[in-house]
Each structure stands twice: as structure tokens, then as C-alpha cells.
């Protein structure tokens with residue numbers, strides 16, 4: 001290989017390296033959108049006679065959680081927040097039905113078998129839907 005060809009070859013190698021490095025950097029530092037960060041947290045009051053359903057922004061939820069947990073001094077156990085409506089510590093994290101026509105908010109049932117996110121109003125479950133789609 002003569003000198004000129006060797007030089008061209010080196011330049012090509014350097015350019016390829018730069019391009020690869022650039023691609024790696026780009027993919028590493030590309031801002032990845034946090035999933036579900038904008039989703040509101042749904043709360044359902046378990047206090048009979050109140051049954052309030054409302055949503056909080058993630059940030060509001062975290063702040064209220066912090067306040068409520070600090071007051072009780074018991075960080076363990078299921079998250080129970082002070083209800084916005086009745087003021088009792090009886091609001092638990094609920095799930096909004098994926099069925100837009102239904103739109104009810106319910107408490108996921110993890111005790112019973114089947115799908116914990118099955119809507120008691122219309123019977124639609126996001127997990128079930130996904131499984132059905134995957135089995136197609």
C-alpha cells in the first residue's frame with residue numbers, strides 16, 4: 001500500500017469511527033420520554049356514603065402521600081390517602097376503566113382470581129385485552 005492510499009484509508013476509518021460514536025452518543029443521550037409520567041392517579045374513597053372518585057396529578061399525589069404518611073408515621077401497608085371529599089383517610093388508588101364509554105373508577109381486586117383490573121361495571125380488563133391480542 002503506498003502512502004497516499006494509506007492516508008485515505010486512515011481518513012475513512014476515522015470518519016467511520018466518528019459516525020459510529022455520534023450514533024452511540026445520540027442514542028445514549030437522546031431524551032427518553034418517561035412512560036406514564038403524565039397519567040393522573042385515580043383515587044376511590046372506600047368510605048361508605050362518600051365513594052368519591054377523583055384524580056390527582058402524579059406530583060400532587062406524591063405530595064399528598066408524603067404528608068399523609070408523615071402524619072401516620074407508618075410507611076408500610078397499602079397507600080391510603082385522605083379523601084378530598086370527606087376528609088377521612090379512606091381513599092385508595094383506583095383504576096380508571098379503559099372503556100371510554102364506561103369511564104368508571106374502581107379498586108383493583110388482587111385477592112380474587114382472574115384479572116385484577118377487570119371493570120366491575122362493564123367487565124373490560126386491560127390485561128385480558130392484551131392477552132387476547134397476544135394470543136391472536
Ligand SMILES: [Zn+2]
Pocket residue numbers: 045046047050051052083084085086087088090
Ligand atoms: Zn370520601
Ligand SMILES: [Zn+2]
Pocket residue numbers: 097098099102103104119120121122123124
Ligand atoms: Zn368499565
